[in-house]
Amino acid sequence: MPAQAQPTRENPRRELLNVAIDCFAKYGYAATSIDRIAKAAGVTKGALYYHFKDKEELLLESVKHRLGQFERRVVQEIATIADPAESIRTLGRICHEHATKSNHRRLIVTLMVEALDTYPALERVFRDMMGRFRAFVANLIEQGKKRGRFRSDVDSQLAAGMFAGAVMGLEIQYYQDPASFDLRRALEESCEQFLAWLARRARGARWKQRRR
Amino acid sequence: MPAQAQPTRENPRRELLNVAIDCFAKYGYAATSIDRIAKAAGVTKGALYYHFKDKEELLLESVKHRLGQFERRVVQEIATIADPAESIRTLGRICHEHATKSNHRRLIVTLMVEALDTYPALERVFRDMMGRFRAFVANLIEQGKKRGRFRSDVDSQLAAGMFAGAVMGLEIQYYQDPASFDLRRALEESCEQFLAWLARRARGARWKQRRR
Amino acid sequence: MPAQAQPTRENPRRELLNVAIDCFAKYGYAATSIDRIAKAAGVTKGALYYHFKDKEELLLESVKHRLGQFERRVVQEIATIADPAESIRTLGRICHEHATKSNHRRLIVTLMVEALDTYPALERVFRDMMGRFRAFVANLIEQGKKRGRFRSDVDSQLAAGMFAGAVMGLEIQYYQDPASFDLRRALEESCEQFLAWLARRARGARWKQRRR
Amino acid sequence: MPAQAQPTRENPRRELLNVAIDCFAKYGYAATSIDRIAKAAGVTKGALYYHFKDKEELLLESVKHRLGQFERRVVQEIATIADPAESIRTLGRICHEHATKSNHRRLIVTLMVEALDTYPALERVFRDMMGRFRAFVANLIEQGKKRGRFRSDVDSQLAAGMFAGAVMGLEIQYYQDPASFDLRRALEESCEQFLAWLARRARGARWKQRRR
DNA sequence: CATGAATGAGGCTTCATTCAT
DNA sequence: GATGAATGAAGCCTCATTCAT
Known part of the structure; x- marks a missing residue:
């Protein structure tokens, strides 16, 4: 129910958020580039920008x-x-x-x-x-x-x-x-x-x- | 009291360190670029690198x-x-x-x-x-x-x-x-x-x- | 024949590589800055770093x-x-x-x-x-x-x-x-x-x- | 008679040259900074510039x-x-x-x-x-x-x-x-x-x- | 929805060189 | 003769962000 949902491609925003949370937690804010999240999620940066306005929005939502x-x-x-x-x-x-x-x-x-x-x-x-x-x-x-x-x-x-x-x-x-x-x-x-x-x-x- | 201390031109290292302390204190580590310190001290980046090996050394000494x-x-x-x-x-x-x-x-x-x-x-x-x-x-x-x-x-x-x-x-x-x-x-x-x-x-x- | 090849906008990586080869050949490795290649190719440095990890990768591929x-x-x-x-x-x-x-x-x-x-x-x-x-x-x-x-x-x-x-x-x-x-x-x-x-x-x- | 004369501080130019030769030989031209030679010779850069016009002169003489x-x-x-x-x-x-x-x-x-x-x-x-x-x-x-x-x-x-x-x-x-x-x-x-x-x-x- | 490509600004660092003392 | 200090230009690289397709 919470995270880890790899198979279900149904709520991409939530999935990206989970990946982002992992990255922020593992590397901290500064050391987590948008690209790093994108790669970890298996998408391109553009996809992230489609779902989130900003790096900050991503962080805010994660927190x-x-x-x-x-x-x-x-x-x-x-x-x-x-x-x-x-x-x-x-x-x-x-x-x-x-x-x-x-x-x-x-x-x-x-x-x-x-x-x-x-x-x-x-x-x-x-x-x-x-x-x-x-x-x-x-x-x-x-x-x-x-x-x-x-x-x-x-x-x-x-x-x-x-x-x-x-x-x-x-x-x-x-x-x-x-x-x-x-x-x-x-x-x-x-x-x-x-x-x-x-x-x-x-x-x-x-x-x-x-x-x- | 803050920076721009032109009068005391003796022991430049200590002076640069003081400026660096101010900057790190004001903006944090990440947001304090070497250039920012240099500008605040009224010197060029090279001067900082003459006295300190690294941005990290600067920080360490400050702390x-x-x-x-x-x-x-x-x-x-x-x-x-x-x-x-x-x-x-x-x-x-x-x-x-x-x-x-x-x-x-x-x-x-x-x-x-x-x-x-x-x-x-x-x-x-x-x-x-x-x-x-x-x-x-x-x-x-x-x-x-x-x-x-x-x-x-x-x-x-x-x-x-x-x-x-x-x-x-x-x-x-x-x-x-x-x-x-x-x-x-x-x-x-x-x-x-x-x-x-x-x-x-x-x-x-x-x-x-x-x-x- | 040299660089500035705007017409062929397909496979940018190959194109950048060709420009890089020219530059390395003309000036040698040390004297060929990333910026020089970028300018010769009519793009910004970032574009080079999008396609190649490193200056060294660029060189290696060229060779x-x-x-x-x-x-x-x-x-x-x-x-x-x-x-x-x-x-x-x-x-x-x-x-x-x-x-x-x-x-x-x-x-x-x-x-x-x-x-x-x-x-x-x-x-x-x-x-x-x-x-x-x-x-x-x-x-x-x-x-x-x-x-x-x-x-x-x-x-x-x-x-x-x-x-x-x-x-x-x-x-x-x-x-x-x-x-x-x-x-x-x-x-x-x-x-x-x-x-x-x-x-x-x-x-x-x-x-x-x-x-x- | 040739080199290696550490004790005899009598011909500084020759001594600096010997150090320079060693450095150029060990690291190559590009990787040998003036500062590296100076440090290896135990003097400051200024001393080198006193004896040699240029980095190139240093190299030329060495060769x-x-x-x-x-x-x-x-x-x-x-x-x-x-x-x-x-x-x-x-x-x-x-x-x-x-x-x-x-x-x-x-x-x-x-x-x-x-x-x-x-x-x-x-x-x-x-x-x-x-x-x-x-x-x-x-x-x-x-x-x-x-x-x-x-x-x-x-x-x-x-x-x-x-x-x-x-x-x-x-x-x-x-x-x-x-x-x-x-x-x-x-x-x-x-x-x-x-x-x-x-x-x-x-x-x-x-x-x-x-x-x- | 998403990708591939690119930008532009900014950051760190190195280094030959100069110069007052 | 030599030092300590500093400059300035240049280099490599990273990254958030944008955009046509």
Whole structure:
């Protein structure tokens, strides 16, 4: 249903997009020439230009496609979980899985950073995605607050940003040195640290909170 | 302050390097052509090739230079601080300052990610830098442990990675949306979350800790 | 006759190749820039790179093309000659003709020497060609031996090398000084010397000699 | 007395020339940049331009120097030989020796061919050298004629060209495939063929023959 | 729908040469 | 005598894009 459909010559646009995604994931944006995609797809450049206006459109569509998959998966998998803490742990696990899947790095993390200040349209796609991601996490936290599981004096939006940041930052370190950076353990520990922090109020301790 | 520095005609290499740093910071690696640097420096391309073997050497030197500045500053500023917790807060503040200084984003964060799997030499420079950064943080944590300020059951290396990850992840979100992402507050809160987690043992609370 | 061939717009690759051959022949490899060929052909450099991967591929194809013509001509013209001695004289005549035809010198002799230790692929093309040339001559000699026309105590391979060497060495002297070096006469005399040597066994014999 | 004088900083021009000769011999003309020579000599480009007007002057001087050595050696070694046939055999041997000595190929044969139609001044140097070489051989033949050893109906100039051609043509084949082309044997056989041809008039005669 | 051909701009790099000091 | 610095022209190559058929 998703990709890999070589036999079915029925939706050429979708097929070209799949090839493009593979190429962008394998070589990055700059190193993926239109010609490379065309050759990989067994067509000529003209065919690509028939289906896509631009190299950028090709990239945008590729990214949106992947992002859509990721987001759908998150929503589906977490929809059935009642406990907000467990939801967050699951979110961490999904991120780990994606991070270690072949084409996530190049297509999501690398491009997101490369897009900064360079490809406005792409930057927007990623900014919006991150916004939705934070909103999703913030919503989980709000649920936790409502059920009395999390401290109510925490800024959900801020906390969501912290969570997202932790995930991204760990991914990058992992990409930098997959052999010796234990992403799974780091993500798990970060989730626990995060949850402990959210739950801290439940513990008599730690008020004053110094502000610079 | 930017380029075009005609007065100081002594040590042309250093001058060209400064211009290159500015350009790489402003436009990124790919979008910075040798010619662009040359023009910004008011010389011809040949002059650049006289002083630097390669575009890559230029980039490498630029990055090393900036990295050196950052690292020296961290070491100096923290050397005088006795309390490990305060050291970590200060580290967070230094990172914030650098993150919001003009050429940090492009030259450090963006390039670090762009280098992944693309420019091996550069990747190595960044990997080594991150290794040193984690070692530095791990060392602070060890000190805290020795003085009984931090829990002793925490893996300093792992924790250092978590700290580094948090900083990076927040920076990226800030770059993505400087207008609405409050980097200072997020970094401060992350530091506190981190320190609270390190100190947690000191508080009767929080047992069981589930491990997947 | 030279370039600028707009009328025949069918098979552009072949056309570009012809222009390239002319240029290489006129100016040599080093002095023939891609741009020069492009201009001579009335197209842009890009067009050349569409049809040929490389400057080297262009050169290789050019040389192979010319070499093929030469070899085909040799084989065809000599196929019908029964007497091995006459075959060798004819070979000498064909070499003379080619040597004095416009683009032979640059494209064959000069390039063959330039390629030595400099362009491995090209060197190989020429080495193989020379090998085939010697094999062809050696075969003629073997025929002569079998028919009792040539001494049987001569090493055909060695003799073939001597013949090839004589031809080449004379060509070079001719190129060096076309006005005063009489290539035709030198080649004829060399052939006779060579044939006399091959026939020597029949000692007492062989007077009259002399060829046009 | 000749070269290799590293300690004696007394004749810098000569020293630079020696380095240049080495470079031209090792890499060829095109691949020897002024900078390469300068580095090899441990000086800067400016120093080269102080001593030599041009890259071409450098090349010309290099070639002349080598050519001079070769010619002096030929004259000296053959001056003491009485028998013209033996002189020719010795000439063949000297050529063989030079051909298999490191820097002969690139510096003499290759350059001689490259110079054709490309570097007029250099071409002239080589043309003149070849002229002297032929004159030298022609003179040997004349001597042989006078002493009744060689046929008198042979054109000495023409014969000299044939000899020179044989030598060059064999050298090139050897350079093309040093592993399997037996230059020594080919040169010896060519000398014998040449001498037999020169002596042919003395019909009945000429047995024993064979060299080494 | 798609191809084959081509463009044009731009990028990296090399190199002989010059010149003030 | 020689250096360090720089120039400028030229060369090779890549690539997004266009277009007639």
